[in-house]
Amino acid sequence: MPSLAPTPTETLATAPLPIWLKTTDGHTVLWLDSGRELLAAQLQAIEGAQSSIRLEQYIYRASDVAERYREAMTAAARRGVSVTVLIDHAGSISLPGDYFSELESLGGKLVWFNPVRRRFWSFRDHRKLLVVDDDTAFIGGCNIAPEYEGDGITEGWRDGGIGIRGPVVQHLACAFEKQVDQAPKQIWKVRRQSSWGRIEVSPEVTLLLTRPGFHQNAFDEALRRDLHNARDVAITCAYFLPPGRTRRSLQKAAHRAKRFRLLLAGKCDVPMFQSASRAQYRKFQGKGAQIYEYQPQVLHAKTLVVDDAVYVGSSNLDPRSLSINFELMIRIASPELARQARATFERDLDHSSLVEKVRWRRPTTWWKRLKQKIAWWLFVRLDLSIAQSMLQDAEQRGGRT
Numbered sequence: 001m002p003s004l005a006p007t008p009t010e011t012l013a014t015a016p017l018p019i020w021l022k023t024t025d026g027h028t029v030l031w032l033d034s035g036r037e038l039l040a041a042q043l044q045a046i047e048g049a050q051s052s053i054r055l056e057q058y059i060y061r062a063s064d065v066a067e068r069y070r071e072a073m074t075a076a077a078r079r080g081v082s083v084t085v086l087i088d089h090a091g092s093i094s095l096p097g098d099y100f101s102e103l104e105s106l107g108g109k110l111v112w113f114n115p116v117r118r119r120f121w122s123f124r125d126h127r128k129l130l131v132v133d134d135d136t137a138f139i140g141g142c143n144i145a146p147e148y149e150g151d152g153i154t155e156g157w158r159d160g161g162i163g164i165r166g167p168v169v170q171h172l173a174c175a176f177e178k179q180v181d182q183a184p185k186q187i188w189k190v191r192r193q194s195s196w197g198r199i200e201v202s203p204e205v206t207l208l209l210t211r212p213g214f215h216q217n218a219f220d221e222a223l224r225r226d227l228h229n230a231r232d233v234a235i236t237c238a239y240f241l242p243p244g245r246t247r248r249s250l251q252k253a254a255h256r257a258k259r260f261r262l263l264l265a266g267k268c269d270v271p272m273f274q275s276a277s278r279a280q281y282r283k284f285q286g287k288g289a290q291i292y293e294y295q296p297q298v299l300h301a302k303t304l305v306v307d308d309a310v311y312v313g314s315s316n317l318d319p320r321s322l323s324i325n326f327e328l329m330i331r332i333a334s335p336e337l338a339r340q341a342r343a344t345f346e347r348d349l350d351h352s353s354l355v356e357k358v359r360w361r362r363p364t365t366w367w368k369r370l371k372q373k374i375a376w377w378l379f380v381r382l383d384l385s386i387a388q389s390m391l392q393d394a395e396q397r398g399g400r401t
Contacts, residue, residue, distance in 0.1 A: 018030050018031060018032060018037065018041075020163075020165075021334065021336050021337055021340070023166075023202075023204045023205070023332070023334055024204065025166070025167075025202035025203060025204045025205065026166050026167060026202070027164060027165065027166030027167065027168060027202070027204065027205055027332075028164070028165045028166060029162055029163070029164050029332060029334065029337055030162060030163035030164070031162060031337060031340045031341065031344075032138075032140065032160050032161050032162060032163060033160045033340075033344040033347075034150070034151045034152050034156075034158075034159070034160050035142045035148035035149055035150060035151075035152060035156055035157060035158075035159040035160060035300075036149055036150055036151050036152075036156065037160065038138065038140050038142050038148075038159070038160055038161045039065065039142060039144075039148060039149050041138065041163055042069075042130050042138050043068060043069065043072055045130065045132040045136055045138070045163075046069065046072040046073060046076060046130075046132065047072050047075070047076075048132075049076045049081045049132050049133055050081065050133055051081060051082065051133050051134070052081060052082040052083075052084075052131075052132070052133055052134060053073055053076055053081055053082070053083045053084070053130075053131075053132055054084050054086075054129070054130070054131040054132075054173060054176045054177075055069075055073070055083075055084070055085045055086070055129075055130050056086040056087075056125070056127050056128065056129040056130075056176055056179065057085075057086070057087050057088070057091075057092070057128055057143055057144050058087075058088045058091040058092070058124065058125060058126045058127065058128060058143055058314070059088075059091045059092055059143035059144065059145055060085075060087050060091075060092045060095055060143070060144045060145075061092065061094065061095065061143070061144065061145040061146070062094070062095060062096065062099060063144075063145060063146045064146065065144060065145065065146055065148075065149050066144050066145070069144055070099070070100065070103065073085070073103055073108065074102050074103045074106065074108070077103055077106040077107055077108045078106055082107075083103060083107075083108040083109065084108070084109040084111065084176075084180060085100060085103070085108065085109070085110050085111070086111045086113060086125070086176065086179060086180050086183060087110070087111070087112060087113065088112075088113045088114070088124050088125040088126070089112045089113060089114060089115045089116050090114070090116050090124050091124060091125075091126075091143075093116065111180050111183050111184075112183065112184070113125040113179070113183040113326075114183065114184075115184070122324060123212045123324060123325070123326070124324075124325050124326070125179065125183070125325070125326045126314050126315075126320075126321065126325040126326060126327055127179070127313075127314050127326055127327060127328040128140055128141060128142060128143065128161070128313075128314050128328075129172060129175075129176060129328055131169060131172050131173045131176055134169060134170060134173050135165060135169060136163060136164070136165050136169065137163070137164050137165075137168070137169045137172045137173075138161060138162070138163050138164075139161050139162055139164070139172075139312060139313050139314075139328065139329075139330055140159065140160055140161015140162065140312060140313070140314075141159045141160070141161060141238070141300050141301050141302045141313075141314060142159045142160070142161060142300075147298070148300070150297070152296070152297050152301075153296045153297065153351060154296070155297070156297060157297055157298045157299070157300045158294055158296070158297050158298065158299045158300060158301055158348070159300040159301045160301055160303070160344070161312060161313075162312050162330070162332075164205075164330070164332075166205070167201050167202060167205075168201045168202075168205050168207055168330070171199055171201055171207050172207065175207070175209055175328070179326070197209060197216075197218050198218040198221070198222060203333070204332060204333045204334060205330065205331070205332055205333075206222065206330070206331040206332075207328075207330055208222055208311075208313070208328070208329040208330065208331060209327075209328055210315065210321075210322070210325075210326065210327045210328075210329075211326055212323065212324055212325070212326070213323065217322050217323070219311070219313075219315050219322070219327065219329045220245075220246055220322055222311075222331055223246075223249075223304065223306070223311065224245070224246065224249040226306040226307070226309050226331075227249050227250065227252070227253035227306060228249075228253075229256075230253050230256070230257050230260075230306045230307055231257055231258045231259070231307055232257065232258060232259045232305075232306075232307055233253055233254075233257050233259070233260045233261065233304075233305070233306050233307075234259075234261050234263070234304075234305040234341075234342055234345045235261070235262050235263065235303075235304045235305075235317070236263040236299070236301045236302070236303045236304070236345060236348065237262070237263070237264060237301075237302060237304075237316055237317050238265055238268075238299050238300045238301060238302060238316055239265075239268075239270070239273055239277070239316040239317075239318045239320075239321070240262065240264050240265075240277050240280075240316070240317050240318065241273070241276055241277050241280070241317070241318040241319065242280075242317045242318065242322075243318075243319045243322065243323070246317065246322060247280070250284070250317075251283065251284060251287045251289075252287075254284060254287040254288045254289040255287040255288055257288075259290075260287075260288060260289045260290065261289070261290045261291075261292065261345075261349075262284065262289055262290070262291045262292065263292050263293075263294060263299070263345060263348055263349065263352060264277065264291060264292070264293055264294070264299065265277075265293065265294060265298065265299040266293030266294050266295045266299070266352065266353065267294070267295070267297065267298045267299070268298065268299075269298050272374075273318075281355060282357070285355075285357050290354065291354070291355040292349055292352040292353065292354055292355065293352055293353050293355060294348060294351060294352045295351055295352055295353055296351050302314065302315060302316055302329075303341060303344075303345075305338050305341045305342055305345065307338070308333055308334065308335045308338045309331055309332070309333045309338065310331070310332050310333075310334065310337050310338050310341045311329055311330070311331050312329070312330060312332075312341075313327065313328050313329035313330055314327050314328050314329065315327040315328075315329050
């Protein structure tokens with residue numbers, strides 16, 4: 001398969017060529033530290049596909065970048081490549097029903113995940129995954145929409161991801177096929193499956209697949225284990241509102257670690273969520289955390305570096321990602337990858353503001369206090385309460401089938 005590095009297109013500018021890093025367990029990893037790099041590498045992989053393309057997205061919005069993906073996948077189908085596109089119905093509800101009609105006429109397969117209905121609408125496939133030829137996979141936070149194809153500094157949202165080759169790709173392909181199989185099913189039937197959890201692919205690479213539920217979360221559990229003895233933590237998180245034990249683990253790590261830094265959104269596409277997130281700043285700062293807010297563009301990345309372990313994928317540290325959505329994260333233990341991820345983190349700090357403790361003391365006006373309380377109730381209490389009610393209904397219905 002040809003080398004996958006960003007190449008010039010009409011709107012994806014030329015970037016420095018990323019380097020594939022070799023791990024000791026047979027994997028190679030490509031660090032892609034902007035949406036522009038990730039989307040360009042994905043498009044090049046699709047254009048070079050020889051046998052199969054599997055694309056899974058939460059948001060696929062009709063646009064120039066979406067058309068380039070559609071055209072590349074249609075061209076691949078025309079030359080005999082098997083193409084399957086899995087899209088979350090709620091996330092991409094504005095996409096015309098006939099958008100992929102030519103691809104489908106050539107044998108391509110379009111699958112909608114959990115078509116929106118009155119029951120169980122809350123549970124969404126938030127994963128972003130591309131697997132090409134069972135050889136190369138891409139994981140990250142980017143949806144297929146115009147705001148993701150910039151550098152995150154001068155234009156476009158701040159995001160990115162990785163390309164990976166090696167044994168984990170077969171596990172990712174399998175996870176994709178299982179998600180396709182259960183996409184149209186009722187949620188209680190999906191929950192009976194065992195296709196989620198922690199998959200130890202090798203000593204260095206762990207696949208973390210999560211599903212709706214309020215007890216066990218593979219990503220959360222792996223992160224809390226790493227945080228227990230962490231010395232250097234650098235977390236970039238678009239939506240930061242960690243619940244319960246996750247919040248306590250993070251605060252304990254902030255207190256114990258030599259260095260604990262959070263890079264959060266200075267500009268947010270959900271201002272109400274940002275209000276709830278900022279309400280936590282004071283307690284984290286009290287434990288020793290340094291908090292920065294990214295300034296140039298909306299922050300959408302989800303990358304965590306804990307000592308020599310790097311986490312990257314679709315999950316935020318908030319109640320929806322940790323308890324309600326279907327998410328995909330990968331943990332890679334690699335000092336060299338951690339070095340690259342920290343270099344990106346340090347670069348982002350150059351475009352960020354350090355939050356002073358005094359700014360986030362108890363709000364002085366009743367309106368600010370009320371706004372924070374309402375935001376917290378919406379994103380923590382109400383969203384979780386609705387999802388829990390749906391899951392209880394699902395379990396009852398499942399018991400009757």
